[in-house]
Amino acid sequence: MEKVAIDELKLKDLQGRAVSLQDYFQEYLLVIFLRHLA
Amino acid sequence: MKSLKDEFDRRGVAIVVISFAEPERLAPYQEHHHWPFVMLADPKRIAYQAFALKRLSWFRVFSPAILRLYFRLLLEGKKLQSYGKDDYYQAGGDFLIDHEGNILFAHRSRDPADRPPIEKLLEAIDQISSSASEEK
Numbered sequence: 001m002e003k004v005a006i007d008e009l010k011l012k013d014l015q016g017r018a019v020s021l022q023d024y025f026q027e028y029l030l031v032i033f034l035r036h037l038a
Numbered sequence: 039m040k041s042l043k044d045e046f047d048r049r050g051v052a053i054v055v056i057s058f059a060e061p062e063r064l065a066p067y068q069e070h071h072h073w074p075f076v077m078l079a080d081p082k083r084i085a086y087q088a089f090a091l092k093r094l095s096w097f098r099v100f101s102p103a104i105l106r107l108y109f110r111l112l113l114e115g116k117k118l119q120s121y122g123k124d125d126y127y128q129a130g131g132d133f134l135i136d137h138e139g140n141i142l143f144a145h146r147s148r149d150p151a152d153r154p155p156i157e158k159l160l161e162a163i164d165q166i167s168s169s170a171s172e173e174k
Contacts, residue, residue, distance in 0.1 A: 014064050028051045028166075032075075034058075
C-alpha cells in the first residue's frame with residue numbers, strides 16, 4: 001500500500017498560515033488535487 | 039454541493055481541496071465558488087510530488103476529446119474565470135487516506151477531464167469502511 005508522510009507536507013491555508021492535513025481529518029480524509037483554477 | 043458533502047460526512051470522510059496556487063489567489067476563488075470544503079495551498083507542490091502527481095503531456099492536455107469538451111462547455115455558456123497564471127500541464131488527483139498517511143484509494147488524472155465519478159468514490163469508501171469493520 002502506498003503511504004505518504006502527511007506531517008511533512010508544507011501546506012498553507014487561505015490566510016497563508018502553515019497547516020497540517022492532520023488538522024482536517026474525520027475518520028478518513030479525501031484529498032482532491034486541482035489541476036488549475038477554473 | 040452541500041448534500042454531496044453530507045454524503046461524505048455520513049461516512050466519516052472529511053474533504054480537503056489542494057491547489058498549487060498561492061493562498062492570495064485561492065481566497066477570491068473560494069469566495070466566488072463557496073465550496074463547502076477546506077481549500078489549502080501547495081505553491082511549492084510538495085504535496086503534489088508526495089502523491090506522485092506528474093505533469094501531463096501536451097497531447098493529453100490538448101487532445102481532440104478535451105478540446106471538444108471545452109468547446110461544448112463554452113457553448114453551454116460556461117465562462118473561463120481568470121485567477122492569474124495557471125499551469126495547464128499539472129495533473130490532478132483524488133486520494134482517500136487514513137491518519138497514518140496510507141493511501142486507501144488513488145485516482146491520478148490522465149487528462150484534464152479525468153476525475154472519478156462521485157458514485158465511484160462513495161462506493162470505494164463504503165468498501166474500505168466495510169473491510170476495516172471486519173478486521174476489528
